[in-house]
Amino acid sequence: MNDKYKVVLVGAGKLANHLGPHLKKIGHDVVQVYNKTLSKAQNLAEKLSADAIDDLRNVDENADIYIIAVSDDAIAQIAKELNFVNGVVAHTSGTTGMEVLSGLDNYGVFYPLQTFSENAELDMHQVPVIYEANNEHALSKLRHLAMDISNKTAFLNSDERKQLHVSAVFANNFTNHLWAVAQNILERNNIDQSLIVPLINETVNKIQSNPAKNMQTGPALRGDDTTTNEHLLALKDHPIQKGIYELLTHSIQNSKL
Amino acid sequence: MNDKYKVVLVGAGKLANHLGPHLKKIGHDVVQVYNKTLSKAQNLAEKLSADAIDDLRNVDENADIYIIAVSDDAIAQIAKELNFVNGVVAHTSGTTGMEVLSGLDNYGVFYPLQTFSENAELDMHQVPVIYEANNEHALSKLRHLAMDISNKTAFLNSDERKQLHVSAVFANNFTNHLWAVAQNILERNNIDQSLIVPLINETVNKIQSNPAKNMQTGPALRGDDTTTNEHLLALKDHPIQKGIYELLTHSIQNSKL
Numbered sequence: 001m002n003d004k005y006k007v008v009l010v011g012a013g014k015l016a017n018h019l020g021p022h023l024k025k026i027g028h029d030v031v032q033v034y035n036k037t038l039s040k041a042q043n044l045a046e047k048l049s050a051d052a053i054d055d056l057r058n059v060d061e062n063a064d065i066y067i068i069a070v071s072d073d074a075i076a077q078i079a080k081e082l083n084f085v086n087g088v089v090a091h092t093s094g095t096t097g098m099e100v101l102s103g104l105d106n107y108g109v110f111y112p113l114q115t116f117s118e119n120a121e122l123d124m125h126q127v128p129v130i131y132e133a134n135n136e137h138a139l140s141k142l143r144h145l146a147m148d149i150s151n152k153t154a155f156l157n158s159d160e161r162k163q164l165h166v167s168a169v170f171a172n173n174f175t176n177h178l179w180a181v182a183q184n185i186l187e188r189n190n191i192d193q194s195l196i197v198p199l200i201n202e203t204v205n206k207i208q209s210n211p212a213k214n215m216q217t218g219p220a221l222r223g224d225d226t227t228t229n230e231h232l233l234a235l236k237d238h239p240i241q242k243g244i245y246e247l248l249t250h251s252i253q254n255s256k257l
Numbered sequence: 258m259n260d261k262y263k264v265v266l267v268g269a270g271k272l273a274n275h276l277g278p279h280l281k282k283i284g285h286d287v288v289q290v291y292n293k294t295l296s297k298a299q300n301l302a303e304k305l306s307a308d309a310i311d312d313l314r315n316v317d318e319n320a321d322i323y324i325i326a327v328s329d330d331a332i333a334q335i336a337k338e339l340n341f342v343n344g345v346v347a348h349t350s351g352t353t354g355m356e357v358l359s360g361l362d363n364y365g366v367f368y369p370l371q372t373f374s375e376n377a378e379l380d381m382h383q384v385p386v387i388y389e390a391n392n393e394h395a396l397s398k399l400r401h402l403a404m405d406i407s408n409k410t411a412f413l414n415s416d417e418r419k420q421l422h423v424s425a426v427f428a429n430n431f432t433n434h435l436w437a438v439a440q441n442i443l444e445r446n447n448i449d450q451s452l453i454v455p456l457i458n459e460t461v462n463k464i465q466s467n468p469a470k471n472m473q474t475g476p477a478l479r480g481d482d483t484t485t486n487e488h489l490l491a492l493k494d495h496p497i498q499k500g501i502y503e504l505l506t507h508s509i510q511n512s513k514l
Contacts, residue, residue, distance in 0.1 A: 072484055095476075095484045113452060115459055115474050122459070128452045154449055163446040164453075166488045166502075171439035171453045172460045173475030174505045175432040180469035180512065182428035189420040192411055195370060195385045196421075196428045197465075202372055202379070203429045204461045208454075212437035217372050218430030219352075227329060227352045231423045240508045245423075247504055248431045251497045255437065 008032045008059055010078055011069035012040040014116040015092055020048050022124040031060055056081040063087045072096050088138040094165030097158040098132055108133030108142045115172050128152040130161055181241055220252040265289045265316055267335055268326035269297040271373040272349055277305050279381040288317055313338040320344045329353050345395040351422030354415040355389055365390030365399045372429050385409040387418055438498055477509040
């Protein structure tokens with residue numbers, strides 16, 4: 001078995017644009033990039049010396065691995081149209097079950113757990129890759145690719161992967177939103193937004209080596225009702241933010257038990 | 258005017274234990290540490306070559322600055338008992354109004370905005386200090402001390418400082434709690450907690466140079482109801498966490514408008 005693969009990328013979005021160049025760099029051969037909008041496929045394909053296609057019937061049937069990197073809703077239909085290929089077909093979704101691909105012979109999941117932005121440079125070796133597969137053959141290929149790409153890999157079944165994705169939504173989407181709220185509070189009060197940057201950095205420093213649960217501080221944890229009531233008053237014109245403050249205060253106090 | 262001060266620290270908790278050594282290091286003379294529990298005062302006083310006291314009647318009336326670093330509820334009573342001093346009395350609370358000290362002649366606020374833990378080492382020069390005062394004399398002393406301690410200082414009135422504190426609760430206490438929830442989800446599903454560390458780090462990297470609002474990603478922002486419904490189902494046995502998921506999803510979608 002050749003340990004470098006012929007890969008087809010199905011999708012040319014943020015994930016494909018991070019994954020494709022990394023695959024090429026570590027020696028895999030990305031032979032095709034598919035996107036329903038040909039120009040998007042071409043933009044990425046050019047960087048990878050791959051062919052761009054906008055019709056799944058033109059997918060190379062002899063690739064080793066087909067990576068589906070599209071929105072969750074589109075996976076099922078794409079899987080259906082790829083029923084003629086021989087290689088391993090994997091989707092990259094955090095929440096979609098593996099069984100969405102069950103019409104195929106060799107399939108699995110290849111889920112890089114990270115927040116991908118258009119411009120941000122990322123060291124893909126540091127991005128954990130979660131995999132599973134429907135048979136030993138597919139598992140062995142996806143595991144090999146995962147370990148080739150990343151220093152951190154894990155085999156999880158679809159239920160576990162979904163729980164991991166929920167966790168990631170809290171750890172990334174929701175914390176980012178709370179920072180947006182924090183910045184919004186400063187912005188509307190004309191307060192220098194850089195004042196909270198050291199606090200954010202220290203918050204992150206602390207959880208690098210300690211469970212977050214043990215690092216909790218603040219008025220909610222102390223049961224300092226005078227302060228939390230003052231804060232709710234300060235948010236009185238912003239009902240959603242006030243609601244978040246109340247609920248998270250309640251949750252912190254509940255987690256003490 | 259001597260630009261190094263005689264300082265009395267009223268309180269020997271986490272903040273006093275970070276502030277005291279830094280004051281000494283940059284040349285100020287901490288002459289006394291007060292705490293109602295003498296042994297706590299002694300622990301800190303020893304490090305500062307200061308006197309430990311447990312009775313406010315023994316406070317040195319000729320210090321330049323008295324820094325009250327106690328819980329918010331205790332500030333008013335301490336201020337009352339310090340009515341015989343001549344120097345500037347400042348509290349260090351984020352939310353308590355300056356007027357709690359209005360029985361004194363020279364007073365103000367000296368609020369270091371950071372999360373202080375017992376063991377974590379902190380570079381106090383990087384901790385923003387917010388100050389205000391009741392007259393020019395007090396303002397000049399507190400401003401000088403703030404600028405001597407920190408590279409980042411700001412004059413804010415009590416209302417602005419309270420809004421900053423609310424913002425800090427979102428940016429620190431609440432994000433930390435969301436990480437605790439994220440870790441709790443992994444823990445109860447026996448999933449390796451280190452899998453989300455790169456995600457957390459990248460989340461923080463991204464907001465170093467961009468407003469958090471612009472860096473939002475995830476199913477809530479995409480309006481991906483299939484995924485958010487799957488996630489709510491995955492949280493069905495954890496009503497508070499499910500409530501947080503619903504409310505923050507709603508808030509993210511509302512913030513798009």
